[in-house]
Amino acid sequence: MRPSNALNYDYTVAKYFMFATILFGIIGMAIGVIIAFQMAYPDLNYLAGEYGTFGRLRPLHTSGVIFGFMLSGIFATWYYIGQRVLKVSMNESPFLMFIGKFHFYLYMIVMVLAVISLFAGVSTSKEYAELEWPLDIGVVLVWVLWGVSIFGLIGIRREKTLYISLWYYIATFLGVAMLYLFNNMSVPTKLISGYGDWWHSVSMYAGTNDALVQWWYGHNAVAFVFTVAIIAQIYYFLPKESGQPVFSYKLSLFAFWGLMFVYLWAGGHHLLYSTVPDWMQTMGSVFSVVLILPSWGSAINMLLTMKGEWVQIRENPLIKFMILASTFYMFSTLEGPILSIKSVNALAHFTDWIPGHVHDGTLGWVGFMTMAALYHMTPRVMKREIYSKSLMEVQFWIQTTGIVLYFASMWIAGITQGMMWRATDQFGNLAYSFIDTVTVLIPYYWIRAIGGLLYLVGFFIFTYNIYKSMSAKELTKEPFSASPAGVRG
């Protein structure tokens, strides 16, 4: 059943998830900005009673951006890229179309319930896995539907060889499935005892074991949501947008299998100097350093894809977004291993350097790549050109400034904090009381909050640009480039 002319790809589900990406991006980042300002100015905690305190909002921020914004972006790009690299349209299979829509609606229901339950304080307290067991089951169903969609589409493919991006989507699917299932194992207490709230549960693991499983999950959810799935996107969008082939197939092979092999070992670096056995801490530390190789492998492959074509950076803001994303990926995957070295970790662990590290990765790498993906997809999904190239430029520089303010302030804050905690006077007594190490950080918290606010402003500009693009005049043929007309092809 080879079609006689070009395939008519069906982007209905991709479009839904693009809307979800923008919606959760705004919600998740806005809450992030609020809690950043709360740390600089604690009175902001009382705007909404118990529902507005830092403690309640923090899990909402992390879940909102990770599972709302980033995951929606991953789903949106899958429903776009999947069809194109497999040379098959979703409208050829009513079953897969149904699964795709079901996937979206169930996902939205679970997300809405998640927001409500986290506001209410229903939380297992495990970082990035706060949802209680009934919602965990919902998450698993959403994931299964995505799996059916991935392997279903692969099942009816016309292109026999799986493109690099697909390797990464498959790995995201399998990795997150495994991690999520094991970390969220818990016993619903009402079912066993007959007492209390029906949604309450108790973890299957206790103490040190619970922490091990939690950080095996916590670190590797970063791997398979923030890293693997985003590499899937850049391997498709950068060559498409620039018209350049991927620099090296061999390097992409090395980077992929290297990443799969090494990443899972690195979770132990969250537990340095804790009560987990020494050999595990050392493994976590060593493998984190080894992780530079596959990470930089991907990033260098991306940067070299632009070899001889660097002029495009000046002409096409989208290329700029993607190159900055790759650069921040390199930056963040160098910073991570440095933080995993035991002596550095002794200073930096528990300090603000850690949120700083997380955010240069997520804002710079994940955020920029997700927005670049949406900018590339919008003209093709909506059949309209992007509204304004200069707005993209403005957004780029505002957000880049925001990221720099964010990580620079958090570096200084983290190192200051770590040094003050360990400082002693000439008699060997602690030089500072704990509160001294807190109040000294207030200026940096202001800088961080302003940096976060700039990023959010940039995201609003992005939203406006996409909105204006969607409401523009429809094109009759596929757009020549994702970027505004007049850009080289």
Next chain:
Amino acid sequence: MFSWLEKNPFFFAVAVFIVIAYAGIIEILPDFANRARPLEGIKPPTVLELAGKHIYMKDSCNACHTQMIRPFKSETDRYGMYSLSGEYAYDRPHLWGSKRTGPDLKRVGNYRTTDWHENHMLEPASVVPGSLMPAYKHMFKNNADIETAYGEALTTKKVFNVPYDMEGMPKLGTWEETQAIVKEQAQMIVDEMKNQEVKDAFARGEIREIVAIIAYLNSLK
């Protein structure tokens, strides 16, 4: 070999899964039996303390406070003896945390009192000038969920053999017995508090969240 894998999605997926799964098997499994052993003298939490722990989790206290003292002089000077694995044997889930915006609380029961916690939750800056912590005034209004805590304690006793009701361990008993035990422990805390509303509520048979969370914080030693 790789080009063959890239044409066979099933085997490709199997290969990926094997490559990512075994690190967990090697790193996590060997430790499970070993690290589950409680340290001598460590007891599971009473029902009131467990209800307090649930409030701690509900308001994500662990987002800003750790419960993991690292083996450095600066930390043992500040917080007390460094943490040992066996101390966490009944900690489901663990609350080690990953960020210290506030100090570590692993042994806070050794150096803070009921009275101090009460003032701190009501108005943090009144006891620690310059504190960034939000006030948790709603803990003085909401009732603690004792029944869910009882349900959890009973579940851990049945499923994980947590030694409630053993000699020298906290008593669980039936729901009626538990309510009496909880009331007794809560009475001691309420007596040390000054908030009249909490005292009046307790006289009516209601246990406010603040009472439970103070019981939990006092138990961290």
